[in-house]
Amino acid sequence: PFSKGWHCAACDIDIRQPSPALFTFNNAIGACPQCRGFGRTIGIDLDRAMPDKSLGIREGLVKAFQGATYGESQKDLIRCAKARGVSLTTPFDELPPADQDWIINGDGGLDADPEAAWEGGRWYGVQGFFDYFEKKAYKMHVRVFLSRYRSYTTCRVCKGRRLQPEALNFTVRGLTLPDWWQLPVSKLIPLVEGITPAAGDHTAELVRDEIASRLRYMDHVGLSYLNLDRASRTLSGGEVMRVNLTTCLGASLVNTLFVLDEPSIGLHPRDTGRLIDVMRSLRDKGNTLLVVEHEESVMRAADNLIEIGPGRGELGGELVFHGPHSELHTATRSLTA
Secondary structure, three states, X not given: OOOOOOEEOOOXXXXXXXXXXXXXXXXXXXXXXXXXXXOEEEEEOHHHHOOOOOOOOOOOOOHHHOOOOOHHHHHHHHHHHHHHOOOOOOOHHHOOHHHHHHHHHOOOOOOOOHHHHHHOOOOOOHHHHXXXXXXOOOOHHHHHHHHOOEEEEEOOOOOOOOXXXXXXXXXEOOEOHHHHHOOXXXXXXXXXXXXXXXXXXXXXXXXXXXXXXXXXXXXXXXXXXXXXXXXXXXXXXXXXXXXXXXXXXXXXXXXXXXXXXXXXXXXXXXXXXXXXXXHHHHHHOOOEEEEEOOOHHHHHHOOOEXXXXXXXXXXXXXXXXXXXXXXXXXXXXOOOO
16 A cells, blocks of 8 residues: 555554654654653652662552551552562562562553552552542642652653654664663764765755764763763753853854853863863864863963962952963962962
């Protein structure tokens, strides 16, 4: 069978036609409908529900099941575990993955109806237990109970990938876009450089070269260990500054003043030379860099040194030295010298 549209005749499913908006989580077309592109939702945190994975089922693995109020679920779990042959005493983190998944998601898996499982005498899962009470959240005591186990958790629909399911139908070199995001820069560079666009497709070549260039800049400033899916709020001050440096390099700005406040913070000494090379490349394009820095190798690499002193705080405020590094030894009041 043949179809002119984005339709699979064998599966009888329609595939959304690709567009730039489909591949960005900042657009309603591409964002996961559940988490709206954030990759996380406020929901039940199983690490709170089962805080000690070294416990077995009988020892009280599921914190929410301990006590008289919801003790019936503990009995259900023990009964169903015996029927399935799951050990009641083996620590959760030593159980086979299949048994761990069964404890969490129950007999019917993640999408099963917990009420139907309970009525049929099957195990409804720790997640199913909480899903049932989510429907009863109009009751005050239920909301108070659930609040003990809530936190930001990975979206259950997109698994933290942030995109619509339709966006995952498309791959580059066998990897979906979220797969690319989750690779460190050091592995991304050879993958991107290895992409071969169709003959004569100059647009694709331009995009590939631009992406590879940005990634190489990140490698040059010592950020090869980062992945592109890393949340910016988890970066250190030095990492944020170096990411911004790569943006400036990629934009190819000229006649611009860059003010950097200790860009070597958090940088391993072996990578300081790379940072200096990046700053020199910015300078060589016709820009001026004003760098506040106490790292010796960075100061030695500067074309001009300015030292304010002679002491700190109220003991400073005077121009102690201004000139090339080779003349620093002449500054008698310089602590740096």
